[in-house]
Amino acid sequence: MNRKYRKTVIAGNWKMNKTPSETKEFMTQLKSIMPKGRWCDVALCVPAVCIPAAVRAMRETRVGIGAENCNANASGAYTGEIATNMLVDAGCKYVIIGHSERRAMGETDADVNAKVLAALEAGLTPIMCCGESLEQRESGITEEWIAMQIKLGLAGVSEEKIRKVIIAYEPIWAIGTGRTATPEQAEEVCEGIRAVVRKLYSSKNARAISILYGGSMNEKNAYELLAQPDIDGGLIGGASLVPEKFVQIIEAANQPTV
Ligand code: 13P
Secondary structure, eight states: OOTTTSOOEEEEEOOSOOOHHHHHHHHHHHHHHOOSSOOSEEEEEOOGGGHHHHHHHTTTSSEEEEESOOBSSSSSSOTTOOBHHHHHHTTOOEEEESOHHHHTTTOOHHHHHHHHHHHHHHTOEEEEEEOOOHHHHHTTOHHHHHHHHHHHHTTTOOTTTGGGOEEEEOOGGGTTTSOOOOHHHHHHHHHHHHHHHHHHSOHHHHHHOOEEEESSOOTTTHHHHHTSTTOOEEEESGGGGSHHHHHHHHHHTSSOOO
């Protein structure tokens, strides 16, 4: 983290978990144990049907609600899809884009790019995900792969808008496996992502953008991961489903920084 130049962000990704009723229950519990200080931005990205309950429950708090996906088109014949302006109207502030689980369902870099542009246009903060498979890591192409995902995902994003984008580095082999990247491995890639942003934009923008780590991040390993200079927060799956664990990760973001 480096709070002097950029925001620290702790974001939950519930994936396909919890009903609207369970959402209400979770939010009530979270509110009762939420740390009081304003240490970092906190986001919870929830299933679409849970958004109204989450927004209602967290209205007077500093927790921003987000979606887990969006469609890049403004409206039309896209059965089952949700447009960015609908998310804004429902009270969302964030949207996760290009999660590896969605890429595995066929989402391409071009789709990710179109969604990032649409989200920015609507005034949402996109949390754009990237990450390599175990096979890619073992064959030594992590750096190039991630650089390519970042370049393609950010194509056409202007100098003015780049600071609104949050990038999440999530090595696929670390997601839901309990096998977290070491702080050094995660830092190396996050530092590389910042270097790509520096090349595409400027040092100032690269310094200002928040880069999160995701992949089996929990209340035990968060402190060490967040101590890395280029890791500005976390995108948390499993541990964001339990209020106590999520709060402990938020607390880990309240550590001294450079
Ligand atoms: P886990 O924290 O459950 O590994 O999930 C990470 C993730 O995919 C967040 O988007």
